[in-house]
Amino acid sequence: MEKKLVVKSSVKDENLIEKRREQMIRGAVKLFRKKGFHRATTREIAKEAGFSIGTLYEYIRTKEDVLYLVCDNIYNKVLNRLNGSLDQEGTVEGIRLAIAKYFHLIDNMSDEFLVMYQESKSLPKDALGYVLQKEMEMVALFENLFKTCARSGELRITDEELRIAANHIVVQGQMWAFRRWAFDKDMTIEDYIRIQTDQFLNGIVREREEIR
Amino acid sequence: MEKKLVVKSSVKDENLIEKRREQMIRGAVKLFRKKGFHRATTREIAKEAGFSIGTLYEYIRTKEDVLYLVCDNIYNKVLNRLNGSLDQEGTVEGIRLAIAKYFHLIDNMSDEFLVMYQESKSLPKDALGYVLQKEMEMVALFENLFKTCARSGELRITDEELRIAANHIVVQGQMWAFRRWAFDKDMTIEDYIRIQTDQFLNGIVREREEIR
Amino acid sequence: MEKKLVVKSSVKDENLIEKRREQMIRGAVKLFRKKGFHRATTREIAKEAGFSIGTLYEYIRTKEDVLYLVCDNIYNKVLNRLNGSLDQEGTVEGIRLAIAKYFHLIDNMSDEFLVMYQESKSLPKDALGYVLQKEMEMVALFENLFKTCARSGELRITDEELRIAANHIVVQGQMWAFRRWAFDKDMTIEDYIRIQTDQFLNGIVREREEIR
Amino acid sequence: MEKKLVVKSSVKDENLIEKRREQMIRGAVKLFRKKGFHRATTREIAKEAGFSIGTLYEYIRTKEDVLYLVCDNIYNKVLNRLNGSLDQEGTVEGIRLAIAKYFHLIDNMSDEFLVMYQESKSLPKDALGYVLQKEMEMVALFENLFKTCARSGELRITDEELRIAANHIVVQGQMWAFRRWAFDKDMTIEDYIRIQTDQFLNGIVREREEIR
DNA sequence: TATGAATGAGATTTCATTCAT
DNA sequence: TATGAATGAAATCTCATTCAT
Numbered sequence: 001m002e003k004k005l006v007v008k009s010s011v012k013d014e015n016l017i018e019k020r021r022e023q024m025i026r027g028a029v030k031l032f033r034k035k036g037f038h039r040a041t042t043r044e045i046a047k048e049a050g051f052s053i054g055t056l057y058e059y060i061r062t063k064e065d066v067l068y069l070v071c072d073n074i075y076n077k078v079l080n081r082l083n084g085s086l087d088q089e090g091t092v093e094g095i096r097l098a099i100a101k102y103f104h105l106i107d108n109m110s111d112e113f114l115v116m117y118q119e120s121k122s123l124p125k126d127a128l129g130y131v132l133q134k135e136m137e138m139v140a141l142f143e144n145l146f147k148t149c150a151r152s153g154e155l156r157i158t159d160e161e162l163r164i165a166a167n168h169i170v171v172q173g174q175m176w177a178f179r180r181w182a183f184d185k186d187m188t189i190e191d192y193i194r195i196q197t198d199q200f201l202n203g204i205v206r207e208r209e210e211i212r
Numbered sequence: 213m214e215k216k217l218v219v220k221s222s223v224k225d226e227n228l229i230e231k232r233r234e235q236m237i238r239g240a241v242k243l244f245r246k247k248g249f250h251r252a253t254t255r256e257i258a259k260e261a262g263f264s265i266g267t268l269y270e271y272i273r274t275k276e277d278v279l280y281l282v283c284d285n286i287y288n289k290v291l292n293r294l295n296g297s298l299d300q301e302g303t304v305e306g307i308r309l310a311i312a313k314y315f316h317l318i319d320n321m322s323d324e325f326l327v328m329y330q331e332s333k334s335l336p337k338d339a340l341g342y343v344l345q346k347e348m349e350m351v352a353l354f355e356n357l358f359k360t361c362a363r364s365g366e367l368r369i370t371d372e373e374l375r376i377a378a379n380h381i382v383v384q385g386q387m388w389a390f391r392r393w394a395f396d397k398d399m400t401i402e403d404y405i406r407i408q409t410d411q412f413l414n415g416i417v418r419e420r421e422e423i424r
Numbered sequence: 425m426e427k428k429l430v431v432k433s434s435v436k437d438e439n440l441i442e443k444r445r446e447q448m449i450r451g452a453v454k455l456f457r458k459k460g461f462h463r464a465t466t467r468e469i470a471k472e473a474g475f476s477i478g479t480l481y482e483y484i485r486t487k488e489d490v491l492y493l494v495c496d497n498i499y500n501k502v503l504n505r506l507n508g509s510l511d512q513e514g515t516v517e518g519i520r521l522a523i524a525k526y527f528h529l530i531d532n533m534s535d536e537f538l539v540m541y542q543e544s545k546s547l548p549k550d551a552l553g554y555v556l557q558k559e560m561e562m563v564a565l566f567e568n569l570f571k572t573c574a575r576s577g578e579l580r581i582t583d584e585e586l587r588i589a590a591n592h593i594v595v596q597g598q599m600w601a602f603r604r605w606a607f608d609k610d611m612t613i614e615d616y617i618r619i620q621t622d623q624f625l626n627g628i629v630r631e632r633e634e635i636r
Numbered sequence: 637m638e639k640k641l642v643v644k645s646s647v648k649d650e651n652l653i654e655k656r657r658e659q660m661i662r663g664a665v666k667l668f669r670k671k672g673f674h675r676a677t678t679r680e681i682a683k684e685a686g687f688s689i690g691t692l693y694e695y696i697r698t699k700e701d702v703l704y705l706v707c708d709n710i711y712n713k714v715l716n717r718l719n720g721s722l723d724q725e726g727t728v729e730g731i732r733l734a735i736a737k738y739f740h741l742i743d744n745m746s747d748e749f750l751v752m753y754q755e756s757k758s759l760p761k762d763a764l765g766y767v768l769q770k771e772m773e774m775v776a777l778f779e780n781l782f783k784t785c786a787r788s789g790e791l792r793i794t795d796e797e798l799r800i801a802a803n804h805i806v807v808q809g810q811m812w813a814f815r816r817w818a819f820d821k822d823m824t825i826e827d828y829i830r831i832q833t834d835q836f837l838n839g840i841v842r843e844r845e846e847i848r
Numbered sequence: 849t850a851t852g853a854a855t856g857a858g859a860t861t862t863c864a865t866t867c868a869t
Numbered sequence: 870t871a872t873g874a875a876t877g878a879a880a881t882c883t884c885a886t887t888c889a890t
Binding site: 646647648649652687688689690691694 | 870871872873874
Binding site: 622623 | 672674754768771772775796797799800801803804807808811815818819820823827828831832834835836837839840
């Protein structure tokens with residue numbers, strides 16, 4: 001398992017680091033959302049964060065560090081919130097809840113998601129690997145959920161399909177952030193969740209139902 | 213309906229323009245794929261295309277023009293190929309074939325797709341609008357296909373679901389390009405098509421089958 | 425009355441701005457004098473000013489800003505010096521002194537004058553307007569001087585002639601900077617002042633003298 | 637006496653050269669007037685002249701050649717027209733006529749004059765010298781005129797003043813082209829000629845008149 | 849710890865000039 | 870003679886990063 005990457009800071013006070021990076025991330029997300037990583041300058045990031053360019057560089061080493069901090073932060077937030085609220089009872093209802101939870105999360109953090117998925121490709125190799133791993137953790141979360149269901153007999157699904165199904169859910173979630181423009185103006189996240197979940201479960205649960 | 217955007221060239225010979233832009237696009241895709249739009253320099257693009265920086269600028273006005281040409285080119289290729297081969301009989305089998313066709317297209321042009329979806333956000337406003345419109349055309353292609361099926365009674369699906377389903381297919385196709393790393397190393401595009409199509413149709417066709 | 429145009433700087437320290445721009449202007453005048461505005465590069469300007477190209481652009485926004493700073497600076501210097509030393513008693517002797525003062529100024533700042541009059545046409549629209557206004561102020565200085573004399577009865581001259589006469593003096597001053605090559609090598613600025621002033625006053629004062 | 641500079645052409649036919657250069661000069665004056673020598677591109681000059689960039693370079697060697705041709709052309713036109721119409725009787729009336737003639741010329745060719753005086757500084761050294769010489773010829777024209785008058789006793793004026801007076805007239809003419817903005821909107825060239833001539837002659841003729 | 853002025857490598861773009869057709 | 874595509878040196882301007890205060 002890969003170790004968490006550490007962004008070097010020349011400041012010692014851990015609390016201060018935490019605080020400043022919080023500011024930095026908030027500002028960066030706003031900026032990256034508006035103009036993308038490459039068009040946002042470090043000066044602008046510092047300004048948006050509320051301190052000077054000099055101070056910014058006390059807490060990071062390169063501009064890419066900012067992007068990494070942003071991505072890392074988002075993944076951790078998502079994983080924490082999801083993890084903390086998924087029951088693993090292995091029921092279809094549990095899956096429904098997990099999907100709803102995840103989709104709502106995306107709806108609330110859509111700026112962050114957009115930034116992360118549009119800009120993470122600009123991360124340096126090592127950071128990219130680390131972030132990819134986070135993404136895999138997220139997929140694994142659903143994969144395990146489905147696996148439990150499969151083991152418990154609630155779903156009949158091959159391992160191959162399982163992996164794809166998990167990716168499917170993760171991607172459908174992103175789709176809400178990325179392609180909202182493609183849907184009816186008055187479609188709510190609730191509508192979206194209902195429709196996606198139904199279609200998804202229909203596609204997956206069917207065989208079992210056929211058995212009935 | 214929006215008019216096709218035109219990239220100004222100071223060269224008059226239309227055939228030459230076509231030829232040079234072909235070279236340019238080929239080189240640009242390769243480069244953008246490797247380092248992204250922002251890190252690829254115009255000099256590199258020219259070199260990769262096989263001519264001098266001065267010549268490059270005889271055929272475009274700004275670097276963003278290159279990106280636009282790339283995106284426009286890809287969409288047109290995809291739309292042409294898809295359009296030319298979709299029957300509109302309104303059968304589930306027709307849908308299967310269309311999906312397969314589209315997914316194969318993506319498999320063949322995955323570099324192009326990746327570039328387009330990762331970089332198109334860097335287009336200037338007007339070009340972005342034009343490209344978005346192309347994306348909607350692609351979605352509409354599937355939407356119409358499904359609508360024909362729905363009308364013919366092959367699918368029972370609301371208009372709301374129809375739109376989402378079409379987006380779903382378009383996105384699942386992109387998923388093959390974007391997340392291949394998440395799937396088993398030895399999963400083939402054929403496997404992927406089979407699994408996705410089955411799950412998709414299960415999710416959508418079911419109700420009708422239930423009727424049977 | 426038009427407001428003074430402001431050249432934006434990303435440096436905050438006002439004193440530093442003043443100092444650096446002083447350096448910049450000195451270097452620019454030297455260079456523009458030698459090769460003209462268009463042939464002088466920003467790199468050369470920076471070098472001549474004694475700092476790097478990056479630093480140069482901390483204090484201006486475009487190359488044209490340099491030209492504007494140069495022109496603005498010269499006009500202000502001239503206007504200040506002239507303004508501070510013109511008595512407005514409305515005597516012919518006062519006019520003599522003013523002309524001498526102005527011609528000496530030009531003799532001392534001929535490089536600056538040459539640059540300003542040869543290059544100001546390259547200013548952007550708004551700056552050009554501002555500079556033109558300065559030129560009009562200079563003309564107005566003499567116009568008022570003459571008007572006072574006319575009112576006091578020292579000169580008999582129509583308003584129409586007054587305006588022309590003021591321009592005449594301004595232009596004769598420039599002529600010393602622009603056409604020194606056309607005069608005898610050993611003509612001094614004193615000679616020039618004497619001859620020009622005599623001819624000018626003869627042309628203008630005569631009628632009144634005739635009356636005597 | 638300096639020899640006329642020759643601009644090399646790779647075309648042999650002298651008539652064609654003449655014709656093409658005529659076109660070129662007309663186009664160039666128009667362009668230089670609008671955007672100045674440096675901002676006008678050779679492509680634009682060619683286009684304005686009515687032929688291709690390739691053709692342009694059949695008739696000149698460098699862009700500066702165009703400027704030289706323009707300046708040379710203007711001076712020759714002016715000198716020819718002036719020369720052909722100056723009587724040398726050595727009367728004050730003759731001077732009046734010469735001045736009027738010259739000022740009218742400038743009024744008719746003010747675009748050309750503006751271009752010449754604003755851009756000639758961009759000529760290469762040798763061409764600059766040649767053009768300067770033309771300027772001196774023009775001054776000499778008036779100088780001689782005045783000298784004849786002085787010899788004939790119509791003017792009492794020293795040689796030193798003579799030179800300056802000739803320059804004065806040449807410059808006052810230019811002033812009409814350069815500073816028309818400074819004069820009343822409804823001042824005509826006739827008004828200007830009258831006023832300038834009167835003031836000038838007053839300044840110069842006075843002593844003699846006093847004798848009367 | 850915080851600041852922000854200084855730096856210079858590097859990016860995009862222009863344009864005079866050439867030369868094959 | 871006429872054309873215009875190709876060239877690449879050179880110009881302007883940006884911006885991540887450093888470092889003295």
